[in-house]
Amino acid sequence: MATVVTDPNAAPAVHYLNWRKTVASWLFSLDHKRIAILYLISISVFFFVGGLLAAAFRLELLTPEGDLMQADTYNRYFTLHGVVMIFFFLIPSIPAVLGNFLIPLMIGAKDVAFPKLNLASWYVYMIGGTLGVLVLVTGGVDTGWTFYSPLSTTYANTNVFLAAMAAFVTGFSSILTGLNFLVTIHTMRAPGLTWFRLPLFIWAHYATSIIQVLATPVVAIAIFLIAIERVWGVGVFDPALGGDPILFQHLFWFYSHPAVYIMILPGMGVISEVIACNARNRIFGYPFIAFSSVAIAIVGFLVWGHHMFVSGQAMYSSLVFSVLTMLVAVPSAIKIFNWVGTLYRGNIVWTAPMLYAMGFLGLFAIGGGTGLFLGVTGTDIHLHDTYFVVAHFHYVMVGGAVMAYLAGLHFWWPKITGRLYNHLLGKLSAIIVFIGFNATFFPQFLLGMQGMPRRYHSYREEWQLLNIFSTSGAMILGIGFLLPVLYFTWSLVFGRRAGANPWGAKGLEWEKASSPPSPHNFDHDPVVTEEAYAYTGREQLSV
Amino acid sequence: MSEHHIVTPATYLKVLIALAVLMVLTIAAAEVHFGEPFNLMIALAIAVTKAVLIVLFFMHVKYSSHLTWVFVGAGFFWFIIMVALTTADYLSRGWHSPFTG
Numbered sequence: 001m002a003t004v005v006t007d008p009n010a011a012p013a014v015h016y017l018n019w020r021k022t023v024a025s026w027l028f029s030l031d032h033k034r035i036a037i038l039y040l041i042s043i044s045v046f047f048f049v050g051g052l053l054a055a056a057f058r059l060e061l062l063t064p065e066g067d068l069m070q071a072d073t074y075n076r077y078f079t080l081h082g083v084v085m086i087f088f089f090l091i092p093s094i095p096a097v098l099g100n101f102l103i104p105l106m107i108g109a110k111d112v113a114f115p116k117l118n119l120a121s122w123y124v125y126m127i128g129g130t131l132g133v134l135v136l137v138t139g140g141v142d143t144g145w146t147f148y149s150p151l152s153t154t155y156a157n158t159n160v161f162l163a164a165m166a167a168f169v170t171g172f173s174s175i176l177t178g179l180n181f182l183v184t185i186h187t188m189r190a191p192g193l194t195w196f197r198l199p200l201f202i203w204a205h206y207a208t209s210i211i212q213v214l215a216t217p218v219v220a221i222a223i224f225l226i227a228i229e230r231v232w233g234v235g236v237f238d239p240a241l242g243g244d245p246i247l248f249q250h251l252f253w254f255y256s257h258p259a260v261y262i263m264i265l266p267g268m269g270v271i272s273e274v275i276a277c278n279a280r281n282r283i284f285g286y287p288f289i290a291f292s293s294v295a296i297a298i299v300g301f302l303v304w305g306h307h308m309f310v311s312g313q314a315m316y317s318s319l320v321f322s323v324l325t326m327l328v329a330v331p332s333a334i335k336i337f338n339w340v341g342t343l344y345r346g347n348i349v350w351t352a353p354m355l356y357a358m359g360f361l362g363l364f365a366i367g368g369g370t371g372l373f374l375g376v377t378g379t380d381i382h383l384h385d386t387y388f389v390v391a392h393f394h395y396v397m398v399g400g401a402v403m404a405y406l407a408g409l410h411f412w413w414p415k416i417t418g419r420l421y422n423h424l425l426g427k428l429s430a431i432i433v434f435i436g437f438n439a440t441f442f443p444q445f446l447l448g449m450q451g452m453p454r455r456y457h458s459y460r461e462e463w464q465l466l467n468i469f470s471t472s473g474a475m476i477l478g479i480g481f482l483l484p485v486l487y488f489t490w491s492l493v494f495g496r497r498a499g500a501n502p503w504g505a506k507g508l509e510w511e512k513a514s515s516p517p518s519p520h521n522f523d524h525d526p527v528v529t530e531e532a533y534a535y536t537g538r539e540q541l542s543v
Numbered sequence: 544m545s546e547h548h549i550v551t552p553a554t555y556l557k558v559l560i561a562l563a564v565l566m567v568l569t570i571a572a573a574e575v576h577f578g579e580p581f582n583l584m585i586a587l588a589i590a591v592t593k594a595v596l597i598v599l600f601f602m603h604v605k606y607s608s609h610l611t612w613v614f615v616g617a618g619f620f621w622f623i624i625m626v627a628l629t630t631a632d633y634l635s636r637g638w639h640s641p642f643t644g
């Protein structure tokens with residue numbers, strides 16, 4: 001099947017997209033690249049479902065009164081927005097789409113270690129997703145994505161059981177993906193590809209996989225305990241049955257704080273690749289970026305109590321968690337410092353992925369920095385459960401993770417599809433997203449400082465102006481997210497052929513594989529003879 | 544990677560019997576009153592023994608590579624982090640600040 005490509009810019013006659021054409025060849029494909037596409041389509045659908053829910057409740061927040069929707073409806077909308085965006089979009093986004101597609105290509109392997117498990121993880125995800133949709137059509141759930149007891153176990157009369165099962169099932173797809181990546185990275189690297197020659201994208205995914213495998217079972221069990229207490233009255237969290245409601249928060253945040261790193265670490269991997277290529281520079285401080293990923297994975301497990309300062313957690317416990325939280329800021333700061341160091345004296349090219357990456361740097365720095373306000377017990381007591389918290393984690397999750405996902409999608413789109421998109425529109429969307437994002441969420445910092453509580457459908461008159469800013473920003477942000485759908489779809493049919501390496505980038509996926517790659521990735525088994533990011537500053541872009 | 548090790552049915556049977564005996568022990572120990580922390584400690588000790596048997600034999604870790612051991616060890620270590628920091632909260636609930644009394 002191996003076709004010899006003579007012109008490096010010509011698309012191969014046979015590649016993974018066209019070598020088999022039936023629907024079954026997609027639904028039962030064991031090819032990591034096709035499974036990545038299946039994930040790409042599914043998570044995109046969930047992203048727009050979650051986005052529409054957000055648009056709806058932002059409209060409600062245009063006025064102080066609850067005029068567009070009732071409190072109950074509002075509660076269901078923000079809960080589903082959170083559940084969908086976290087469990088069905090952010091957690092699988094970069095690992096299951098870009099990680100799935102790129103990890104074997106980057107390490108010179110034909111596929112992941114367990115291709116059938118890889119396909120199974122997508123089916124498990126789809127079963128969880130179907131349960132999620134079932135929740136949506138059977139009246140929703142109103143506990144918030146956090147499922148706190150005793151609200152979720154005793155008081156909520158919505159479909160908590162089904163929503164818990166949806167999150168429970170989806171967790172297993174995340175575990176399977178992480179396990180697969182760990183074994184793949186350990187056992188399938190090409191000859192010459194030592195650990196310290198690996199692209200930092202691989203290090204980031206390695207650290208992410210550790211968290212997925214070690215932490216996800218805990219949240220699965222915690223959510224499962226909610227379900228059995230609710231349905232069979234087993235006393236785990238209900239004090240009347242001998243349980244403790246705060247135990248749920250411990251178990252929940254033991255996963256859900258590290259889950260923030262499941263969402264952001266792969267994004268950090270993307271940013272390392274995009275910045276090195278677009279600055280035409282060797283990455284500054286490779287071992288520091290590599291080990292800071294692992295440090296985040298480890299220290300990230302020691303800080304969960306910072307979500308519980310006002311929940312009845314012991315004061316001394318809060319003190320310890322607060323100090324540990326300050327520590328976890330260090331490895332993230334190291335990364336930002338090293339990325340900026342990579343830009344220094346680089347030959348920067350302002351491509352669409354680079355604009356997204358620059359957006360990431362600024363927004364993630366704000367998101368991380370405002371996390372320190374919330375990690376200090378004194379300020380957290382004032383800011384807890386206000387819009388300050390909402391703004392903070394959206395700067396990390398959207399400003400960080402989603403910006404990085406879009407940077408990655410724009411960077412590897414030519415590799416994935418073999419086509420180039422309209423670069424002007426690409427840059428425009430990066431700018432619109434950046435402006436819309438800040439307009440949406442910066443006012444929420446101010447609202448939070450003024451004490452506006454989160455999760456209410458009505459608010460005091462004097463907060464309306466900032467809420468109008470926020471809702472208008474959300475509409476701009478929505479346009480920014482829709483634009484890529486248009487030009488990406490357009491590029492599939494009308495886009496120019498990309499050639500194997502349109503960015504002049506380093507890495508096996510660019511230098512040794514065609515665009516789109518052949519079904520078995522490489523025509524010849526690659527051997528690695530140089531360090532990662534061996535940029536000389538003179539590589540040509542053909543875009 | 545270590546080569547594939549085949550575990551004999553006899554070994555599985557022995558482990559199964561050991562697990563059954565430990566289960567009977569768990570029930571028996573729950574019936575006797577040993578005083579405040581001891582019932583819990585005995586129950587947990589038996590449970591950990593059972594878990595170790597399952598991990599070593601049923602999950603084949605005993606015959607696996609050192610790398611597998613490292614990952615299994617990491618799993619236990621993570622579990623201890625969860626239990627230790629959560630317990631720290633429960634144990635220090637009653638403490639009072641020297642400043643606020």
Ligand SMILES: [Cu+2]
Pocket residue numbers: 256257260303304306307
């Ligand atoms: Cu946290």
